[in-house]
Amino acid sequence: APGPGAARHALDADGDAAAWRSPPVLPVPTRPLPWGDVNFLATSDTHGWLRGHQHNTWPEPNYSGDFGTFASFAEHMRAQADERGVDLLLVDAGDHHDGSGLVSTSPASAVAADNIFAQLTYDVLAIGNHELYKYESALDVYEHNQKGRWAGRYLTSNVNITVEERGRAVSVPVAERFAKFETRQGRRVTAFGVLFDFKAHDRNLTVQAPTKLAREAWFLDAIAEAPDFFLLVGHMPGRGLTSEWSPLFDAIRALHPTVPVFVFGGHTHVRDCVQYDDRSIALVPGRYLETIGFVSSSLPGAEDDGGALDMNRRYLDANDVTYQYHTGTDEDTFHTPVGRNISSALAQLAQELQIDIPFGTVPHDYFLARHPYGHPRSVLTLIAEKILPEVLEDQKRRGPRIIIGNAGTLRFDVFKGPFDRNDELTVSPFTSAFLYTRLPAFLATEVFAEMNRAGASKLLPTTAREDVEARATRIYNDWLADQWDEHVAATLLGADDDALAFGSPDKKPHTLGYVTRDACKGRGDDIPHIPVPFSRDQVDFIMSPPPDAPDDEVVDVVVMDFAMDDFLTAVHTVDPTSKLTLDDFEPYAEGTLVNAVFGKYASREWE
Numbered sequence: 001a002p003g004p005g006a007a008r009h010a011l012d013a014d015g016d017a018a019a020w021r022s023p024p025v026l027p028v029p030t031r032p033l034p035w036g037d038v039n040f041l042a043t044s045d046t047h048g049w050l051r052g053h054q055h056n057t058w059p060e061p062n063y064s065g066d067f068g069t070f071a072s073f074a075e076h077m078r079a080q081a082d083e084r085g086v087d088l089l090l091v092d093a094g095d096h097h098d099g100s101g102l103v104s105t106s107p108a109s110a111v112a113a114d115n116i117f118a119q120l121t122y123d124v125l126a127i128g129n130h131e132l133y134k135y136e137s138a139l140d141v142y143e144h145n146q147k148g149r150w151a152g153r154y155l156t157s158n159v160n161i162t163v164e165e166r167g168r169a170v171s172v173p174v175a176e177r178f179a180k181f182e183t184r185q186g187r188r189v190t191a192f193g194v195l196f197d198f199k200a201h202d203r204n205l206t207v208q209a210p211t212k213l214a215r216e217a218w219f220l221d222a223i224a225e226a227p228d229f230f231l232l233v234g235h236m237p238g239r240g241l242t243s244e245w246s247p248l249f250d251a252i253r254a255l256h257p258t259v260p261v262f263v264f265g266g267h268t269h270v271r272d273c274v275q276y277d278d279r280s281i282a283l284v285p286g287r288y289l290e291t292i293g294f295v296s297s298s299l300p301g302a303e304d305d306g307g308a309l310d311m312n313r314r315y316l317d318a319n320d321v322t323y324q325y326h327t328g329t330d331e332d333t334f335h336t337p338v339g340r341n342i343s344s345a346l347a348q349l350a351q352e353l354q355i356d357i358p359f360g361t362v363p364h365d366y367f368l369a370r371h372p373y374g375h376p377r378s379v380l381t382l383i384a385e386k387i388l389p390e391v392l393e394d395q396k397r398r399g400p401r402i403i404i405g406n407a408g409t410l411r412f413d414v415f416k417g418p419f420d421r422n423d424e425l426t427v428s429p430f431t432s433a434f435l436y437t438r439l440p441a442f443l444a445t446e447v448f449a450e451m452n453r454a455g456a457s458k459l460l461p462t463t464a465r466e467d468v469e470a471r472a473t474r475i476y477n478d479w480l481a482d483q484w485d486e487h488v489a490a491t492l493l494g495a496d497d498d499a500l501a502f503g504s505p506d507k508k509p510h511t512l513g514y515v516t517r518d519a520c521k522g523r524g525d526d527i528p529h530i531p532v533p534f535s536r537d538q539v540d541f542i543m544s545p546p547p548d549a550p551d552d553e554v555v556d557v558v559v560m561d562f563a564m565d566d567f568l569t570a571v572h573t574v575d576p577t578s579k580l581t582l583d584d585f586e587p588y589a590e591g592t593l594v595n596a597v598f599g600k601y602a603s604r605e606w607e
């Protein structure tokens with residue numbers, strides 16, 4: 001049976017009552033978790049998906065558990081850990097903001113959603129880049145931390161905020177810089193919370209590069225004494241050339257060659273795992289409350305020979321079938337009071353925000369990345385060719401125009417069936433506005449091509465590493481593309497997907513989902529899946545169809561404000577003599593933000 005969230009749109013998939021009567025059947029896990037002396041449950045990049053995934057188009061049902069059922073799961077897991085005499089810690093690597101109606105309706109709704117999030121006790125949390133695009137978001141984290149929302153466990157080792165204290169502006173850590181605490185089994189932990197060297201943050205916020213953090217006197221002081229293990233939670237990738245963990249890890253290893261180090265990353269939205277050495281493990285637990293990461297490890301005994309520890313990981317699909325299998329519970333015994341409270345608080349918040357009222361009914365699925373840009377069922381094509389040209393209206397400017405925006409503003413698929421404000425904010429949560437200038441049509445088209453050639457600058461975790469696979473969206477897309485290409489190649493070769501079948505024909509995958517290849521031993525995915533189709537032909541920027549005007553005609557060129565710096569850079573690359581600056585732009589369709597264009601279109605075209 002699907003989780004509670006799946007029911008809401010049970011009519012969506014086929015638009016008839018049959019879908020309601022036969023909700024998707026989820027596969028049951030078959031491998032118990034490999035518990036160790038210390039165990040972790042990890043989330044990251046939840047982006048407000050606290051009500052779980054509510055549509056029936058696959059692979060959505062895999063992720064139908066809401067944050068309340070996750071809380072019930074975590075509580076049962078904690079109780080199991082106590083019974084076994086081992087530790088279980090909960091960690092989260094940031095990016096709570098931007099992504100659903102709960103967190104993206106307004107700053108106040110994001111605060112309310114985070115207050116519900118905080119009903120589940122976490123051991124360590126870190127901040128993400130989406131908490132820093134707007135000063136107010138970071139200020140909220142700062143103020144609620146001061147009021148004890150996360151009980152001293154929200155760690156911002158390298159992120160400061162400028163606030164007013166006694167009439168003076170001072171730069172202070174957004175929350176705690178580090179934490180030292182004891183687990184329930186009495187193990188001493190030293191923990192940090194780190195963000196990658198993020199540049200696109202708002203004013204009055206500071207992010208220190210992890211390389212610099214690793215040289216800070218306070219950091220060296222904090223790691224001087226050996227704990228039973230180090231816990232590094234942070235919003236950055238776990239491995240590859242992009243990994244920014246190495247300076248911190250190296251600083252720890254220089255002092256403590258054998259103390260276990262557990263790293264929990266995020267930002268890239270992938271499932272990933274690597275061991276830096278045989279006493280450390282780094283895990284990235286996906287995105288959007290789709291995946292719960294599980295890590296377990298043996299710990300050195302009294303007579304430590306310094307040898308390898310037994311470290312394991314598992315990626316759990318976030319649904320009630322998974323949760324009940326791994327806790328030996330059933331529908332009657334699974335839900336805990338905290339879990340139920342969280343689920344009903346989320347439902348009540350959604351009701352108050354009025355995000356479940358449909359604008360219209362989508363005739364068929366549109367996918368963010370299953371089709372190439374230009375395909376009629378691509379969300380990118382939909383917004384560029386249909387939605388923006390139709391709903392972006394400026395009463396004073398009726399002439400020909402070209403509209404350019406960043407594809408990163410679009411975050412999810414649009415599914416067949418009722419389309420409501422929650423769906424709208426899910427696909428496009430950002431409050432980007434539109435500005436226009438006047439340029440020859442051919443120049444705008446060339447600038448658009450140059451923007452895609454250069455790529456979106458704001459995706460770079462570090463500007464110094466432009467030439468590597470450092471773009472978070474690219475890492476996620478490449479990960480999906482590799483899964484799909486491998487599946488297609490295997491199918492063409494006539495292989496029977498044995499690699500995915502967990503060695504047994506009756507366990508052959510039959511549902512779409514993630515098929516993870518990472519750098520840790522054994523199989524990470526709890527459930528074997530068939531990968532989701534993916535097209536590599538994606539773009540960083542989208543453009544409306546050029547107007548029916550001569551190439552050299554000067555037209556309105558409308559640009560989404562978030563893409564403005566990349567637009568101006570591209571203008572000066574294409575035409576080095578251009579003097580165009582931001583001052584040459586005026587507001588266009590004032591008051592229309594990108595997070596409201598889908599709803600407008602749905603009310604008109606999908607009613």
Ligand SMILES: O=c1ccn([C@@H]2O[C@H](COP(=O)(O)O)[C@@H](O)[C@H]2O)c(=O)[nH]1
Binds near residue numbers: 095430
């Ligand atoms: O106002 C905004 C803020 C961000 N974006 C885009 O979001 C992604 C980054 O998101 P991650 O979840 O951290 O990967 C990037 O594509 C930004 O361009 C935006 O469009 N508008």
